[in-house]
Amino acid sequence: MRIKVEQAAVELHRDVYRYLADSTDAERDNFATRLEEVRKRPITESEAHLERGLSPYVLRRFTFGIGIAKIAIFEYDAALNRMRVLKCRPRKPREFLAGPSPSASGPAPPH
Numbered sequence: 001m002r003i004k005v006e007q008a009a010v011e012l013h014r015d016v017y018r019y020l021a022d023s024t025d026a027e028r029d030n031f032a033t034r035l036e037e038v039r040k041r042p043i044t045e046s047e048a049h050l051e052r053g054l055s056p057y058v059l060r061r062f063t064f065g066i067g068i069a070k071i072a073i074f075e076y077d078a079a080l081n082r083m084r085v086l087k088c089r090p091r092k093p094r095e096f097l098a099g100p101s102p103s104a105s106g107p108a109p110p111h
Helices: 014-021 025-040
Strands: 009-012 047-049 059-064 070-077 082-090
Touching (some): 009 014, 014 082, 025 059, 025 082
Parallel strands (some): 009 082
Antiparallel strands (some): 070 082
16 A cells, blocks of 8 residues: 655745845755755655754754755654745855855865
């Protein structure tokens, strides 16, 4: 027997809209692609995240970006099947993802 699981509904905090507005088209496209993947499997496609200034509860995060890796931090309510993306920022420590950095003039750094 197969059970069809609906994708999680998504809300973006206004700070996420601001962050994406300042990003390149390629970064926004990558964010949207990763968000669609995470919506299908919010727990398996993300990892636990603690950030005391943002929430006293355990949140989730997923990595996205081109060049320097970024993270999107979200809360997931399994009972409502809802994700609320609260914040985006560069990943710490800095990590480079596949593909050249949008501001780099040369090849991408080695992994």
